Amino acid sequence: MLEQLVKRRYWWFVLSLAMILPGLYFLLLHPLITTGQPRLGLRPSIDFSGGSLWEVRFAERAPGELGSSEVGAAFAAAGFDNAQVQMSQVDLDGNLIVTALVRTRPLNEQSPLQDRQAVEAALNDQIGAAAIERLESVGPTVSQESTRSAVIAVIGASLIILLYLTWAFRQAPHPFRYGMCAIISMVHDVVIIIGVAAIFSTFNPRFEVDALFLTALLTILSFSVHDTIVVFDRVRENLLARQPDQHFSDLVNHSIVQTLPRSINTQMTTLFTLTALLFFGGETIQNFVLILLIGLVVGTYSSIFNAAQILVVWEYREWKNWFGRGRGDHEKPATV
C-alpha cells in the first residue's frame, strides 16, 4: 500500500477536487442561486464589513424566557434598527446566564457614549438588568482598509515564501519547482479553508470571517509550507544521493514514506493542543481554533498527497499526456 502512494497520484488529485468543489459551490454558486446576485458566500465580521457587536448578559432572566425579538425591539427603541440578535447562555459558577450577541450599525463617531447609554437604558427599561460585557465598533473606512491589507498580507506572504524556498532548494535540480509546488499545495489549502468557511457561513449563524479567521488562514498557510518543506527536504537529500537506475517517482514515494512517522506524530501533537483549545479555550476563539484544526489536517494531507505528487507530474511533464494520447508511459524516467 505504502509503495503505491505516488503511483495513485491521480486518485489523490480527484480526492482533492472532491474536497474543493462543495466549498466552491457554497462560496460562489449558492449565494447566486439563493439571492440572485453574484457575491461571495462568506459572512464578514464587523472587522471587514463595519458595524458593532454587543455582548449583553441578562442576570434576571431564565434561559429560554427571553427571545431575540424582545432584545431586537429594545435595540430598535435605542435607535439601532435591524439589529441581528443571537441568544445563547453561559455557565457562570453553576448558574446559566442568558447572553445575547447583537450586531448593529457602528456607533456614532461623534457620540459613541450616548449610543451606548441609550441601549443600556432601553434594555434596562424593557427587559431588566442588563450588563454590556463587550462592545466593539468598527467604522466603514477602517473595515475597507482591513480588507485591503488582508489581501495584501496573504499574497505578500506567499511570494516571500516562494522566494525563500527557491533559494533554500538552490542545490537541488530545478529549485523553482519546489517553490511552485509548495505554493500550489498552499493555494489548495487556502481554497479548501475558504470553502469550509463558506459552508460554515451558510449553515452556522454564529460563524463569521473576522480578523482571527485571517490569522488562522495565514497560520495554516505557513504550516502547510512547513509540512511541505519537511517532505521536500527528504526528496532533496535523496536526490543528491540518487542511484542512476532509481526512478524519480520511486524516490519521491520513498521520501514520503520516510517522513510519514514524523508527519503523523507532529499532526498528533498539534491536534492535542488544538483540541484542548477547542474544548476549553473559551468561546471567543472557538471558530479560530476549529479553522486551524481543519487547516492543519488539510495542510499535512496536501504536502504528502499534492505537493510531492505534483513534483512527479512536473518531472515527467505528464500534462503532455492529459489530452489526446492517454497516459501510460510516464513511469519511465525522464531524460533530463
Added chain:
Amino acid sequence: MRSREIISILGIVIIAALALWINLAPNQMALGRDVSFRLGLDLQGGIQVLLRATDPDVDREQMEIARGVIERRVNALGVGETLVQVAGNDRLIVELPGVDDPEQAVETLRGTGRLEFIDSQGQYLPPGALIRTTGSPNPVLPEGVEEVQTLDDLGPIFESITDGADLDTSSVQPAFSQGGVAGSRPAVSFAFTGESAQRLAAFTAQNVGQPMCIVLDNVVISCPQINAALRDGSGVIEVNDVNDRDNILNQLKYGALPVPLVVETSRSVTATLGQESVESSVIAGSIGLSLVAIYMIAFYRFPGLLATLALALYVLISFALYRLIPITLTLPGIAGFVLSIGLAVDANVLIFSRLREEYRRGRDIHSALEFGFEESWSAIRDSSVSTLITSIVLFIFGNSFGVSIIQGFALTLGLGILLSLFTAVVVTRTFLRLSTPIFRDDRAWIFGIDRTKPAVAPSTAEAI
C-alpha cells in the same frame, strides 16, 4: 563527557535558573523592573479606540500635538499600561486597560478642551446647551435630535470674549469656590493671558451684575453672575460635583486639542469577561501540554522524556520572556503560544524519527544520535524560517488593523519559533549527549525501538 557538553549544560542550568527566578520573583520585581504578566484588553477588561481627526488634511505635527495632549490626559486618569500612538496619517490608537467606565473615559479624553467666555447678551443659557460662538461657529451637530437639524437651529452666534488658545494651562488648578448661595462647591481655577485677559477684564468691568457664560467645546458649563471685574484675567468655574470638576480639569489642564477627534473604532470588554477568558485558556494550555507530554513519552520513551523536559524549559523561558520584554498577552496571543508548543515538539519529532531510522539501519546509538540531529537540521531550519516569515507578515499586517489582537498572536508565535530552536535542538541534544553512557544496544527499549523488527519500508532501495 566532553567539555563542550559541560559548558552547554551549565549555560542551560543558568538560563533555567534565571527564568525560574524571573517567574517566581517576589513582588514581581526582577532585574530592577516590574515583571508581572501584562494582560491585554481582552483579558483584563478595558477599551481600545481608534480616534480619527475630523479634518482629513491634518498634518503630522498637529497629530503629534494631539497625541501629546491625549497622553497627558490619559496619564492623569491614573490607569497603568496605557498606550497612545499615532497610526497612519490621521489616527490615534488609545488603549485604556482596567477602566470601569471605558466609554466615559474616552469621552473625557477626546474633548477638544477649548475654553471660552461668551457675551450671552444678558441671558442665562441652560448648562449643557450646544451653542455657536465666534471662536467656534460650526460645532458638530448631534445626530438623532429632532429639534436640531441644521446649524441655524442652534440659535445666534454669541461673541467670544476670550480665545481658548490664550488659556494659561499651568494656572488650571482644582479649587473650591468660597461660600455663595450654594455654599462651598468644587471649582476649577484658571487664568487667561494676553489679549484674552484684557478683553475679559474690560467685559467684566462693564457688565457687573449681568450673566456671563462659560463654554467648553461649544457646550455651556455655567452662566454665573459677574460679581466683580476679573482684572487679571483669572477666575474660577463652579461645577456641581467632583466628577465634573475632574473632567473639566483634565480637559483644560493639558491644553486644547489642535483638531477635533471622532471615535472610528472602539473595542471594550469588561473585566469579568476577561477573567473568564484567562481561566479557560489556562485550563486549555495545561491540558494540551499534558497530552503532548504523555504522547511524547509513550511514543519515544526516554528521548520523549527528555523532550518533555526541554518543553518544560521552553514554557518556563517563554513566560520569563513575556514578563521581561514585556509582551502583552491577549487571547489570540495565548493561542499562538499553545500552537508554538506543537512546533517546539515538531523539531524533536523530526530529530527522533530520524534517530530511530538511522538506528534501524544499523548505526550504533551514538552516531545515530548525531546523525539524527545533523540530518534533520535543514528541515527544521527551512520550516522555521517559513513560519517566521508568516509571523512577521502577520505582525506588520496586524499593525495596519490598529488591533493588537493579531500582533499578539504573531509575536508569541514568532518568539516561540526562535525559542523552540534553542530548546528543541540545543537543549535536547545536550541532554541526550550527556545521557549517552546509559545507552546500550540491549537497552534499546528505552528508545522504543527494536532493531530486530524490519524498518517501515524495507522494499525500496535505501539511499544513504
